[in-house]
Amino acid sequence: MEASDSTLILDAISAMRQDVRDLRGALDKQHLETENRLTKLEADSKDISGNGQPGRMSKVETAVAAMAVRFGWIAGAAAVGGGVVGLLGWIFPRH
Numbered sequence: 001m002e003a004s005d006s007t008l009i010l011d012a013i014s015a016m017r018q019d020v021r022d023l024r025g026a027l028d029k030q031h032l033e034t035e036n037r038l039t040k041l042e043a044d045s046k047d048i049s050g051n052g053q054p055g056r057m058s059k060v061e062t063a064v065a066a067m068a069v070r071f072g073w074i075a076g077a078a079a080v081g082g083g084v085v086g087l088l089g090w091i092f093p094r095h
Contacts, residue, residue: 049055 047055048057050058
């Protein structure tokens, strides 16, 4: 009976070793995938924020600021135009 007990124990240890090998393989694969994702995120971050040079975010901020200035000019021109039309309507009434 002792031989079968030791055989069962050795079989259990062998199965545990195989489980550990399988787990190590799964963890290595997960580690590699995480490393690849992190590398891509770092590259994307440098592309957006710029790695010592203007990045895409800086270019977008500049474009938005320029658009705001243009909008201000257009709004101002529309206000002046509306004021001129109102003034002309007041000076030259149609009745």
